[in-house]
Amino acid sequence: MKHLKIHIVLLLCVAIFTLSQCKPEPKESNPPTSVGTPAPITPPVGFPAMNIPADNPQTVEGVELGRHLFYDKKLSADLTISCATCHEQFRAFSDVDQVSTGVNGKIGRRQAMALFNLVFQEEFFWDGRAQSLEEQSLHPIVDPVEMDNTLTVVISRLEADSAYPSMFKAAFGDTKINEERIGKAIAQFERTMISAK
Incomplete structure (x- = not known):
């Protein structure tokens, strides 16, 4: 009887130990928010390290979506200007x-910065108030002296457009359109603007 109790206690100890070692599979803390075809950037020789967030890798589809958004006047309140209005491609994405x-016709506070080599930067705007390109890309949309819009209106316009839902799906895996994805796509496009001359 005494040996039986010892065996039961030992079996219980082994069972408890075994169960304590069973752990659920860890959930991925930050699942990738981009899908698609990788579009790595090759920096010119001698340039500093690139600043590309792990949760926003460069993809062909993300860059293409960002390019469309950059040139789209739907981002402005009155549908008259786009990012490219103040960052003209033929002027090296700058404003004369x-x-x-x-x-x-609202007059801004500063000259729009030239957009090149942003992939190597860590702070954005003249005063460095944005800590990521994803964050920076949304500011002009809501600034009252720039595009003077709301992200809610922009999202509604993009959702109503026949092309954008499928472009967001190609870039991010589904048709959901939100401010985070808008910022990520524009940032991906802007990171491709590299000048080595």
Whole structure:
């Protein structure tokens, strides 16, 4: 009888130990929010390390979506300007005016910065107030002297557009359109603007 109790206690100890070692599979803390075809950037020789967040890898589809958003006037309140209005491609994505002009002729506070080699930067805007390109890309949309829009309106316009849902699906895996994905796509496109001359 005494040996039986010892065996039962030992079996219980082994069972408890075994169960304590069973752990659920860890959940991925930050699952990738991009899907698609990788589009790695090759920096010119001698350039610093690139600043590409792990949760926003460069993809062909993400860059293409970002390019469309960059040139789309739907981002502005009155549908008259896009990012490219103040960052003109033929001027190295810069603005010739000393102070940029927003919707309804509103005069801004500063000249729009030239957009090149942003993939090597860690702070954005003249005063460095944005800590990521994803964050920076949304500011002009809501700035009252730039595009003077709301992200809610922008999202509604993009959802109503026949092309954008499928472009977001190609870039991010489903048709959901939100401010995070808008910022990520524009950032991916802007990171491709590299000048080594």
